[in-house]
Amino acid sequence: MNSIVVLISGNGTNLQSIIDATEKQQIHGRITAVISNKADAYGLTRAEQAGIQSIVVSHKDYADRSDYDQALMKEIDRFHPRAVVLAGFMRILSAEFVGHYQGRMFNIHPSLLPKYKGLHTHRRALEAQDTEHGASVHFVTPELDGGPVILQAKVPVFEDDTEAELAERVRQQELCIYPLVIKWFCEDRLVLQNGKVLLDNKVVPPQGYAAD
Numbered sequence: 001m002n003s004i005v006v007l008i009s010g011n012g013t014n015l016q017s018i019i020d021a022t023e024k025q026q027i028h029g030r031i032t033a034v035i036s037n038k039a040d041a042y043g044l045t046r047a048e049q050a051g052i053q054s055i056v057v058s059h060k061d062y063a064d065r066s067d068y069d070q071a072l073m074k075e076i077d078r079f080h081p082r083a084v085v086l087a088g089f090m091r092i093l094s095a096e097f098v099g100h101y102q103g104r105m106f107n108i109h110p111s112l113l114p115k116y117k118g119l120h121t122h123r124r125a126l127e128a129q130d131t132e133h134g135a136s137v138h139f140v141t142p143e144l145d146g147g148p149v150i151l152q153a154k155v156p157v158f159e160d161d162t163e164a165e166l167a168e169r170v171r172q173q174e175l176c177i178y179p180l181v182i183k184w185f186c187e188d189r190l191v192l193q194n195g196k197v198l199l200d201n202k203v204v205p206p207q208g209y210a211a212d
């Protein structure tokens with residue numbers, strides 16, 4: 001059974017979607033640990049309720065990013081994960097950390113990458129008067145939100161949308177596409193090869209599988 005370690009900083013809604021998918025045996029794997037840099041993250045409670053080991057590795061306990069990343073790697077590697085899943089983990093990771101998990105670490109970002117890397121994506125989409133917005137699952141590389149896109153989900157942007165309404169519309173799509181990507185990876189269908197995403201031995205377009 002594939003070991004999956006999930007890193008969180010907050011509420012853990014995407015974590016919950018992956019827990020649900022593993023419990024329904026839609027993913028050929030199990031979450032062996034949930035690790036947070038914040039002790040009060042509600043996602044830790046979600047993990048405990050599902051019988052998953054929950055761990056806090058607080059960045060406040062370490063002098064610098066390098067020391068923290070080393071401690072985090074040591075904790076993750078105890079579980080020999082096939083996949084490392086970032087689910088709202090609000091830390092910029094060092095190149096060494098990312099390199100250690102190259103090709104098996106995933107992130108979900110609330111925009112149609114490469115648009116709107118970083119924070120406040122929904123606000124930026126509204127300010128730009130975009131007609132569509134969405135979420136992207138991608139392999140993690142040292143460039144922030146810059147790794148190759150695996151799958152995107154698009155949503156419409158309506159004229160009278162608030163930031164909260166748009167965020168919720170995107171979040172509903174995130175809950176569908178993130179477990180699906182982890183499922184593909186655990187079935188050996190998905191690989192990162194020479195900077196390209198391959199699904200079923202076919203190169204995925206830059207905007208992800210099933211892109212327009």
